[in-house]
Amino acid sequence: MKKQPNEAVRTLRKIIGQTQAEFAVMIGASKDAVVSWETGRNQLSAAFARRIALVTGVDGRSLQMGVSVPFSTAADAHFYTAADFENHKQSEWGRTDEESARRQLEHCHDTMELLLMAAVRPDGETVRHRLPGLMDAFAQWCEVAREDFKLGPQIEEQLAKRRLAVGMTQEWRDWRAMSRGKPEALAAAGFQDDPAKGEREELRLVLEMVPGWAPGRSMKWPKPAAMHLAERAGNYQSRILNDE
Secondary structure: OOOOOOHHHHHHHHHOOOOHHHHHHHHOOOHHHHHHHHHOOOOOOHHHHHHHHHHHOEOHHHHHHOOOOOEEOOOOOOEOOHHHHHHHHHHHHOOOHHHHHHHHHHHHHHHHHHHHHHHOOOEOOOEOOOHHHHHHHHHHHHHHHHHHOOOHHHHHHHHHOOOEEEEEEEEHHHHHHHHHHOHHHHHHOOOOOOOOOOOOOEEEEEEEEOOOOOOOOOOOOOOOHHHHHHHHHHHHHHHHHHHO
């Protein structure tokens, strides 16, 4: 049976003003996948039809049928329009992308709590120790999502905002040893070897540290001890005022 081009996908993409590459990133697919649907080389899967419907508010069934113009999921059935896309974004995902992200973060936190706590509760006497495997599955999903949605540069930009300046005092011999491994990093901190300095003499440098991408682990710097003490003092003072 000869496969037919999916005109619904092509029409939808043009209605919302996306190129094939832009549409692919928006739904976490490859550009080749979008091309293959539109040319009929491959059929649109139910999973991707559901995702496209979730993103745009289009009727997923009409996408899979490949009709020339897809339908909207609005109460009054009609051909999908650019206005439907704008209404769907605001009603389902918030007025701004950041507002939507904050709301979804709360939902995901609840989901992760349920998954993690379920993983540590034994199912009978045989199924135990599922947490490490669950965390690995989560880390793999994070890596796939980062790649499929081309999020690498944006993640690095956010991590760069967590830059932390740390003062460190070491003997010259230790700085020299570090410089052999990472000369660029130490040069950025102002390190320049001085042969006149003895191995045991001390040097203080201020290093700028940026956390790396590590899904499943904390990518935030721990608070300095002074900050913890200040918070404790503040909490203590607050309790006194409340008691009064």
